[in-house]
Amino acid sequence: MYNFKIKSIVHDYGVQFIDDTQGVLLKELKEGDVIIIDNKIKELYKDLLQPVLDLYWHIGIDASEKVKSYQGVMPIIESLIDNGFRKNHRLIAIGGGITQDATAFIASIMYRGVDWYFFPTSLLAQGDSCIGSKTSINFNQYKNQLGGFYPPNQIFINLEFLDTLSLWDLKSGMGEMCHYFIVSGEEDFTRFKNEYAQALTDKKVLAGIINRSLEIKKGYIERDEFDKNERLVFNYGHSFGHAIESLTNYRIPHGIAVSYGMDMANFVSVKLGYIDNSVRQNIRELLKQVWEGTSITDISLDKFTVALSKDKKNVGKTLGLILNKGYGKIFKDLRPMDEQFVGWLNEYFTNELN
Incomplete structure (x- = not known):
């Protein structure tokens, strides 16, 4: 399969094509890590992901454009702080571009930057937005007005997630x-x-x-x-x-x-x-x-x-x-x-x- 590294001024990161998402998650996750997951993906791939979600704290989000805003990310940040998330812990995003944007934005501002991993589940995220470092959230009705540059530390692409796409x-x-x-x-x-x-x-x-x-x-x-x-x-x-x-x-x-x-x-x-x-x-x-x-x-x-x-x-x-x-x-x-x-x-x- 395809694998490569990307040089970044923020931090270099890798892209790896995989065929065993559960195995990779169980291998990579550490105590204190928090999974931010699209609720649709959580339900569609329950058999695949539940054994992992049972072991690690996770936050489910409804991945709509409303999440990509200050108002949308505030409850997530509040939950992280209230439940003891620390700078040495990592965020693990499982979802499409909206899940990516919300997680990347939070990772970039939490404690001035924490590590995060990305498992893109949409074709748009797998073929485009997963690399490039951009973090974007909307402001009122205007799209992608706020954000910065903060790449994930590792990206894992599994095309099996595309099976349930329309x-x-x-x-x-x-x-x-x-x-x-x-x-x-x-x-x-x-x-x-x-x-x-x-x-x-x-x-x-x-x-x-x-x-x-x-x-x-x-x-x-x-x-x-x-x-x-x-x-x-x-x-x-x-x-x-x-x-x-x-x-x-x-x-x-x-x-x-x-x-x-x-x-x-x-x-x-x-x-x-x-x-x-x-x-x-x-x-x-x-x-x-x-x-x-x-x-x-x-x-x-x-x-x-x-x-x-x-x-x-x-x-x-x-x-x-x-x-x-x-x-x-x-x-x-x-x-x-x-x-x-x-x-x-x-x-x-x-x-x-x-």
Whole structure:
């Protein structure tokens, strides 16, 4: 299986693909460690996890966006302090991206930083967010406005957790990973496009996709861990995608929202003459497979522009968009929210979503 190390300014950490989650947990856990687990995972994998949960203190959470807030993490922190959690103890996160964000944020601020391990259970977490160090929580209705950088000490990936995911969750993970393959170049994108359908049903193919996605991301985060320069390209599709998520009250899963967002970014890139429409259409053929069966036609253009104006990548009143000059040529472009740009958005929502 695939295993690799990631260099980090905070602390280096490893990624290990495993097939025996219970055995790894029993081997790795120490007295005083606390498991923070998504309640859905706790119930779905009761036979697998209960022998471990019987031995170690755990905190179950309902992994919704509400947990990713000051109000959401406060009861968890209160429970840790009340029950004697110490700086030498560790947090063990078992769940998807929301469980990861909540645990990482808590680990980064508890006693100025405690160790934590991560067992990602969603495709989006396994193929993307498990590495990169980011900790993010929401503020009011605005997504990922608060946080920092604090990686886990070890990540254990078991694809068996994906067996209980819905098709929407799998598509969301594939949609999120897609942007790495476009950033990497035409060869990687062609591979992803060709293997997309098979990866949804074949774990061996999917494991290769996950590993390659993490390899691409690893190369960038080791050069720009704190998201100041090269790594900014990974926000491709995310400015638009985050606005779609918040305005649909997260009805549209993250990776599917990002797939719409990448198409929007490509649409704007065509308007600006950065790419030929044939490039956009080639990518769109895949993105449509990701978002098929969803709709965002109910989004108000006025509300969309307001949400876009709140994006954390903006500089002053200028939008910090990640646009496309071709496969492997994704870049940051500062763009005013002027009449022409709003007109393009209106054209997209009017004509491009049929």
